Amino acid sequence: MSWWVAATTLLAFVVVAALVVPWDWVPGGRVVPVSADELLTPAQLARAEDYATAQRHLSWASLALSLAVALWLGLTTLGARLVAWLRGPWWWRAALGSALVLLAGLLATVPLRLMIRANAVEAGLSTQTLGPWTRDVAVSFAVSWVYAAVVVLLVVGTARRLPRTWPAVVGAVAAALVVAGSWAYPVLVEPLFNDFEPLPDGELRTAVLELADREDVDVSQVLVADASRRTTTLNAWVSGLGGTRRVVLYDTLVDDVPQDEALTIVAHELAHAREHDVALGTTLAALGVGFGVGVLGLLLGSERLLRRSGAGGAARPEVAALVLALTAAGTLLASPVENAVSRSIEARADRVALQATGDEAAFEAMQVRLATRSLADPDPPALSQWWFGSHPTLVQRVGLGRGVLEAGRDAAGRP
Template sequence: MKKWVAFALLGYVLFAFAAYYYLYVMAAGDIPEIYKGTSADPDMFLSQADQALSKDYSTVKNFLFFLSVPFEWLVYFLILVFGISRKFEDWSKQTARFSFLQTAVYLFYLSLLTFLLAFPFQYMSYHFSKAYHISAQSFPQWMKGELMDFWISYLIMTVLVAALYGLMKKFQKRWWLAAWALFVPFTVFLMYVQPVVIDPLYNEFSTLKNKELEAEILELAAQANIPAEHVYEVDKSKETNALNAYVTGIGDNARIVLWDTTLNKLNEEEILFVMAHEMAHYVKKHIYIGIGSYLLLAFFGFWLAAKWMERIIHKHGENLQIDRLSQLRTLPLLLLVLSMLSFAASPLSNAFSRFEERQADAYAIELTQNKEAAVSAFQKLAKEGLSEVQPPLLVKVFRYGHPAMSERIYTIETYPLETEKKEWGKVDTQKSQN
């Protein structure tokens, strides 16, 4: 056990040094030569001070990310090795008689401990967002959001974990398949209710107050054959100075949402491009494709987790004081395995997401026929959010579900619209005749 702990701690420290060296020494972040002098060149739309701020802020956020992910694994590992999980299970049995209540008590202890241990990383992330004028929240406002996250996650996890361990007891060999079968409708249900139940707990949503702009957006939606009746805005300016818009929900709860910061800082043509981009996700069924892909990955994730856990318990169960998989004390092991599998799959899921985002950008350009507004919109998004224009390779692979901003801007600037294709066709014809 001492060797396990020593190797885990040493491995984390070495990983932290490697991440620091990569981000602060190796990763230059230079843009490709082909982007120089174009709209994608940060020198064209960011001052040297803004570029320095963006570089510093992005590097700090990336470093915190690469520290926090393996730290989560380390925490779950130490909770297992030191017998803390077993102690939580014993306390839950002493506190409650019924299985569901025992799960609730156990999960409260585990959630509280992991929340407190991860809190320094969460606070550092908030601190730097505040220091670089991205976050607009006071500490009490931010802390309120963290506590809401804790309780909402705790309630959802209690239901999921109680159901999962019930299935483990009933289907000892095929529990992972039964768990996945239950996970499918739960995921769909959560996606359906999120816009109307969960999201309003954090922010106030309303139909777009600017009715002239809403009419323009709805006209654009009609061109895209989207049966939209309203566009929603959300009061994110009380939290952040960054800009964003997104599509959420499924079925009749599907919504296109604009942050009020986006409404305040982009002009009408830029907003129409952003809306066309979000409409593309609806038209091309990206939400449903995303759910399907997520559930497919979850299928293999549950299967691999089951095999991996069975092997670990068979080999090290005595040292970990675990007799069988269905004991609540195995939960940190399950969370550890699932987190590692999720991280390992993130390059694939991020690459697929970037592909969909490029599709949405192309659709928006075709719909609006306004490349200038698209370029200026992305430039403002980069400036206001201190976005990394050209992230290091490993950061892009593991963190970016969108193409790098320089890539998006350059692709849009060089995108051939129909009118340009016709002009190029005329030039080619003239050349061939000559």
Template structure:
């Protein structure tokens, strides 16, 4: 039985990977629709022949890695269960200490370390390709530093979540998902509050924008939009990437407007002001609050479905999965497997909502700056810096794109009426 389940799982993963490879490299078309040839959306008008070739190659590789990485994690969780590895880690943790907190920490460390080792090859391949295509500028040592920091940050967050979650599972046998859902709300708000000032600085250095003349113009836009911003921050991303970006993060007094130094170095002032107006559009449109509301709803539905599925799986397949009870730590890979599948299944909807909000922010940015030329140039420069596809395959757009495609964004600008 064990061999049969393992063979089927591995074969399913390999066949899926082969199907995705064929789709991305042979079936999905690369050309933009004929009616857009020669327009501002045609990559041939703002990329040279080498950049066109590299963008197609890199996009296909990056999309392939995206589609095979998530099922790879599913396969890992499944094999950890059926081979009794999770059960073995639980027994090891129980023999370490009589205290549940220490047991949870030991179990999670063993599982996290194994997960880090098993998924490391795909992470390294992704890093090497981004380096080869001149997207990443990180040295291997700096990249590994970020990987190690990420491991410990994820471990601490996961320890808090798992310790509380499995305590609730023991206390509330059937309705554990309700208090778990209610507690997830203040935890999420807390994480959003500390993200800009505690977690982000672990990876990069943040400092006030050096160009004070530009900061004055950005803050003038913020004042025009009734945004109570006092500072704009820049972050030294040039030591890690050639990509461009800017964002607003955090909530309350810890909210920050952040510009990557690559954006400051490679875009002109008008383009930067358009990007800032776009980010302010998210604030004015209250997207952060819609995002919080959406998170609360999806988390509640997700935990409810997970509770139903995990109970049924343990009841019917507990022996094969080496899990004797839902509240046992050994069931955690099953919990991760179910939630990961549910999140992937929900991604077309969440990506669609995100694309809608990004379009609204784009429209706000154009309306505020009244500079369609700068908006088009910005999107063309973003395409060039990230070697992005202007018009990606439909499956890539549905499952991967939380922003509109560059084709959609540029055409929206061209058709926009002030």
């Protein structure tokens, strides 16, 4: 059964990704080579590289440490003995055990998290004092625990009732929960971190509505997030499905950026909405989760692994630490595929935005502004970008924009 679940969902993922993901960043053209020193001054380049390198290494260390803790608890008997020590019904021990495993990882990485925060504060990117920052960490932990507990309870509860077919049932239910979560995320999770207000009437809103008409997108939900209480960086996003779909702009973007540049970001987000990128990402995520459940079923069928972990089987709450360890490892291993898809989707949104606005100068200026405000490395190490980069780099985005214009000139027969 686990083989069947893994094989069918993997096949479906490959078919959808091959047919629907826009792998060609510049159809009929190319990404024009661009060097970072064409876009940034030597001082800007040095500052961005120094900051990004420090944060990247700290983030890698934090990820490695949290994964090591998860594997230590999950692949030894320690995690199972911790859950067995708890008292109460199986579902309570599974849920509370999940919280303790996650808490161990969080506490181990607190010093690194504080160093990452300190760097951001020193660089002027973070406006949060320690109290609000701690509150955000706590809320993020609570959200992560809910996700983790749902996974563990779903596996254990289903395996208790359907010991032979639980991977198929869990895979289907987990995929459905991914879709439901994508729909509910904007109304349940995003408000935990930001307050939102409609984009106020004025010149920018009028321009946004005109741009939406050109892109044939319904923008009944264009919101502004109070991001300035947390950061000085610029950002925007689109989230939700159906009635919960919304375009969100940072208030820093609305307040601090020239309108022509802000509109290139809005056009980018509208492109995501027009191309139904949230639905595409949700579909691929649901199939990916189904594949992950199939692999999990295969691993939990290994007597050697169960003995090593002391879990006893998928139907026992003591399996919680092992499930979370395997999930953490699987998530890391899946990152290159996930981010390759994300970069291609983001590249299409850039291309559509440029075509919608027709303002190459504003597009390029906005990409430089985004990078300099966040001190992003304009051209990070290839392995880092391949594994962790969810968006094209600065040099890639500018090269993409120039490639779109070059392809347009070639199509029109102009020099």
